[in-house]
Amino acid sequence: MKKITLIMALLLTAGMSMQAISDSVSSLRGGNDIDNDSTTTPAKKYNKDGEPIARDYVQQPPLIPHKITNYRINLKSNKCMSCHSWADYREAGATKISQTHFESRDKHVLANVSARRYFCTQCHVPQVDAKPLVENEFTPITAISGQQ
């Protein structure tokens, strides 16, 4: 009898604390009732075509100053490389791929782009014209920005 009372007391406490948690956690839907449509922010559009974007810090992968929608990068083809490869960059007027991308992780120089550098969008990303979500006071060092 004592045991049953104890278990019931524990369950009651657990139930009450669960209730407390669910009150304090808000779901991804926010405070919206299930009947109401949730509001979404409109999808941002990538910047169309621009001049190369200046880098902000040393070792920053250059940003992509154009749209890359539907550009395919897989083992069979790499759309980026049809302009940015050493074979094609002159005709395309594009920035050529860095020689550092032809090295294996053991610093062996390869005849083509290294597999670990092949998937461009792992590091290089296109931009949208969006306001920063939080205030940011970062300024590039003068060696990069050229400003005193």
Add this chain to the structure above:
Amino acid sequence: MSNKNSKECNDMILCRIWQVLKKPSVTYSLGTLLVVGFISGVLFWGGFNTAMEMTNNEDFCISCHEMEDNVYQEYKQTIHYSNRTGVRATCPDCHVPKEWNHKVVRKIQASNELLHKALGTIDTREKFEGKRLQLASNVWKAMKKTDSRECRNCHNFEYMDFGEQGRRAVKAHSEGLDAGKTCIDCHKGIAHELPDMHDVDPGSSIGDI
């Protein structure tokens, strides 16, 4: 002459039909022949074109699983299927010429595709992938030969407003126009996935790892 032939023809039915065909006005009046000939001509011609147009729509194209499971699924992800203006280019818009004579030639070539459908040449995804470079090359070669005729049903260098295009497009299009390039020279793989491009453009593919 005809008497001699009729005598020889007595027992042969084919020979008698030949006689009627050779000199029909013996049996029918010229008026009847003209009217019947005209009407059957209209019916035949209309029927022929209707039948040909029935093979010229997307439903027909994807009625075989080779098309529906491979190229059609890939095309559904592209701008020619879904875009901001709602204009859609379906299979025959790009793959069948609009002009009648070119269309008939293409339709006759398609009989080879029926043969390979029967042989099951690309009846699995793996077989299709294995043949993709060859199949894509065929289309690229045909497009190159016709100066991308089917693209130009909708897209025309002369109608392009370069002011509305992006920086890269203006450069590529104005230089392409001067160099006498055709659409397919640059715009490969826009409606379907590409084959392994290592042999076509070694710079744009990783090849063997």
